[in-house]
Amino acid sequence: xxxxxxxxxxxxxxxxxxxxxxxxxxxxxxxxxxxxxxxxxxxxxxxxxxxxxxxxxxxxxxxxxxxxxxxxxxxxxxxxxxxxxxxxxxxxxxxxxxxxxxxxxxxxxxxxxxxxxxxxxxxxxxxxxxxxxxxxxxxxxxxxxxxxxxxxxxxxxxxxxxxxxxxxxxxxxxxxxxxxxxxxxxxxxxxxxxxxxxxxxxxxxxxxxxxxxxxxxxxxxxxxxxxxxxxxxxxxxxxxxxxxxxxxxxxxxxxxxxxxxxxxxxxxxxxxxxxxxxxxxxxxxxxxxxxxxxxxxxxxxxxxxxxxxxxxxxxxxxxxxxxxxxxxxxxxxxxxxxxxxxxxxxxxxxxxxxxxxxxxxxxxxxxxxxxxxxxxxxxxxxxxxxxxxxxxxxxxxxxxxxxxxxxxxxxxxxxxxxxxxxxxxxxxxxxxxxxxxxxxxxxxxxxxxxxxxxxxxxxxxxxxxxxxxxxxxxxxxxxxxxxxxxxxxxxxxxxxxxxxxxxxxxxxxxxxxxxxxxxxxxxxxxxxxxxxxxxxxxxxxxxxxxxxxxxxxxxxxxxxxxx
Amino acid sequence: xxxxxxxxxxxxxxxxxxxxxxxxxxxxxxxxxxxxxxxxxxxxxxxxxxxxxxxxxxxxxxxxxxxxxxxxxxxxxx
Numbered sequence: 001x002x003x004x005x006x007x008x009x010x011x012x013x014x015x016x017x018x019x020x021x022x023x024x025x026x027x028x029x030x031x032x033x034x035x036x037x038x039x040x041x042x043x044x045x046x047x048x049x050x051x052x053x054x055x056x057x058x059x060x061x062x063x064x065x066x067x068x069x070x071x072x073x074x075x076x077x078x079x080x081x082x083x084x085x086x087x088x089x090x091x092x093x094x095x096x097x098x099x100x101x102x103x104x105x106x107x108x109x110x111x112x113x114x115x116x117x118x119x120x121x122x123x124x125x126x127x128x129x130x131x132x133x134x135x136x137x138x139x140x141x142x143x144x145x146x147x148x149x150x151x152x153x154x155x156x157x158x159x160x161x162x163x164x165x166x167x168x169x170x171x172x173x174x175x176x177x178x179x180x181x182x183x184x185x186x187x188x189x190x191x192x193x194x195x196x197x198x199x200x201x202x203x204x205x206x207x208x209x210x211x212x213x214x215x216x217x218x219x220x221x222x223x224x225x226x227x228x229x230x231x232x233x234x235x236x237x238x239x240x241x242x243x244x245x246x247x248x249x250x251x252x253x254x255x256x257x258x259x260x261x262x263x264x265x266x267x268x269x270x271x272x273x274x275x276x277x278x279x280x281x282x283x284x285x286x287x288x289x290x291x292x293x294x295x296x297x298x299x300x301x302x303x304x305x306x307x308x309x310x311x312x313x314x315x316x317x318x319x320x321x322x323x324x325x326x327x328x329x330x331x332x333x334x335x336x337x338x339x340x341x342x343x344x345x346x347x348x349x350x351x352x353x354x355x356x357x358x359x360x361x362x363x364x365x366x367x368x369x370x371x372x373x374x375x376x377x378x379x380x381x382x383x384x385x386x387x388x389x390x391x392x393x394x395x396x397x398x399x400x401x402x403x404x405x406x407x408x409x410x411x412x413x414x415x416x417x418x419x420x421x422x423x424x425x426x427x428x429x430x431x432x433x434x435x436x437x438x439x440x441x442x443x444x445x446x447x448x449x450x451x452x453x454x455x456x457x458x459x460x461x462x463x464x465x466x467x468x469x470x471x472x473x474x475x476x477x478x479x480x481x482x483x484x485x486x487x488x489x490x491x492x493x494x495x496x497x498x499x500x501x502x503x504x505x506x507x508x509x510x511x512x513x514x515x516x517x518x519x520x521x522x523x524x525x526x527x528x529x530x531x532x533x534x535x536x537x538x539x540x541x542x543x544x545x546x547x548x549x550x551x552x553x554x555x556x557x558x559x560x561x562x563x
Numbered sequence: 564x565x566x567x568x569x570x571x572x573x574x575x576x577x578x579x580x581x582x583x584x585x586x587x588x589x590x591x592x593x594x595x596x597x598x599x600x601x602x603x604x605x606x607x608x609x610x611x612x613x614x615x616x617x618x619x620x621x622x623x624x625x626x627x628x629x630x631x632x633x634x635x636x637x638x639x640x641x
Contacts, residue, residue: 069622117623121626246605247606248606249609272602513595516592
């Protein structure tokens with residue numbers, strides 16, 4: 001039983017040494033298998049990391065960050081941090097150097113493990129000197145490259161001593177930051193008990209074993225991959241595979257060649273896959289299409305009450321062959337999932353387990369158990385989680401609140417926000433939904449935060465401050481999904497809504513386009529929207545965004561410019 | 564900037580994403596000009612690698628925004 005362990009470190013230690021000959025990690029670069037690690041190898045590499053940390057005086061409960069793209073070194077380094085008794089701070093490798101440095105300092109890291117390309121960018125940052133007191137280990141440094149004060153993680157450590165550091169269930173295991181760093185950093189403190197309970201509950205719903213292979217595609221700092229691709233596989237003797245490139249053609253070949261059985265995707269990637277499959281299906285001959293429709297109907301009928309992938313892969317062999325003929329489960333979360341898309345994949349024989357969760361509650365609060373599959377919901381609460389709808393309206397829609405052993409301890413260095421977010425043990429999610437026959441129907445995020453279908457959280461203030469110098473009388477950033485929640489058009493597009501009372505003559509579109517160049521792709525403004533009335537505001541002059549969105553959706557006098 | 568490399572990128576991008584050649588200029592942003600996302604850019608990069616017989620790691624794309632940026636990344640590998 002996973003919850004019989006006292007910490008992640010103990011769980012990894014025991015599981016790795018219980019199955020030393022199992023293959024645990026595979027790493028592929030394009031079409032080449034570059035690493036194949038047994039559980040013994042993983043254990044040895046984790047101890048190597050722990051030795052380095054302890055040799056440099058890493059204290060119990062100290063904070064160590066990891067910034068790497070998905071690879072076996074991420075996993076072995078993280079286990080090393082747990083072995084050394086540390087708190088892991090997994091940072092998103094896709095952030096920019098200034099954001100990385102800001103979070104590194106906020107999290108009070110004493111040590112950092114980082115891959116060379118990211119360290120190279122950090123060294124070029126104007127804030128680089130702020131990292132001078134942190135012990136840094138860099139991985140896979142090309143020969144001859146200067147890494148300033150950092151050390152090579154791969155350097156010999158055989159002479160260093162190692163002491164396994166025990167941790168208790170209520171000790172902090174990780175500090176995980178949600179996306180969006182300007183404004184208030186939200187570092188969720190998750191305990192060892194949070195993870196162990198979450199893992200236990202998920203393992204009961206989706207048992208895995210030695211015969212299973214998980215494709216780690218979503219970044220491992222993300223809650224879904226941390227649990228499904230990092231912790232759970234090792235607990236159950238299965239393996240995880242990493243592909244070092246995100247090129248679609250290599251992703252597809254990896255899934256096929258290595259007989260992937262499980263993977264997790266964010267909705268945007270699933271959408272890309274859906275589009276490709278539908279294009280291929282539409283190009284079939286008349287008789288092939290007819291045959292496919294017959295097989296599809298039989299599969300839909302026979303899997304109505306629960307999935308049967310062995311049957312599905314026979315009935316719909318041509319499609320399943322493209323996925324290596326072994327893919328069973330696709331876990332989907334991190335953002336709104338189109339129910340029609342989820343149903344498409346279920347109908348062609350892939351068990352799409354859509355879930356809902358927040359970093360503040362570990363991986364998931366609810367998940368579809370596929371008994372039977374309901375494409376219109378985000379599933380039922382985990383057996384260990386209580387769920388309530390607070391202040392429901394006439395349609396029974398209200399704020400989703402949750403309580404249970406997976407709810408975080410709080411936000412790091414932010415007691416005020418913690419006390420607003422966890423009230424009497426109930427996590428205030430800020431999301432809206434209602435319950436239907438035990439299933440949660442998710443209606444939308446109540447807060448300003450924008451979530452793209454790629455799973456990116458965007459805080460409007462992150463983007464808005466870039467436009468401060470422009471001569472608006474008022475402005476804000478809204479997502480298309482916020483303005484028109486019932487429509488799929490514009491869903492992921494960002495609108496800069498502005499009010500120009502003084503009728504200042506200014507080329508806003510051009511200015512916004514220039515500022516867009518400074519932003520990462522997923523934060524860029526797609527439309528400038530000239531709202532010709534004053535913004536609705538509260539007594540304290542805060543913009544009433546929902547009201548503004550409603551006005552925009554209903555107004556016929558809004559001028560909208562595509563950028 | 565290597566003009567030959569840029570012209571190759573321009574032609575390939577124009578054909579792949581059905582965009583007029585004259586819209587693709589060195590200083591222009593790749594994503595907004597071609598109306599594509601990062602997954603599509605990676606796909607284009609593979610086509611360019613095959614054309615030039617080189618390999619470019621994904622992480623070298625992180626700071627690439629303009630066609631000139633992409634031209635320089637490829638030129639550095641020739």
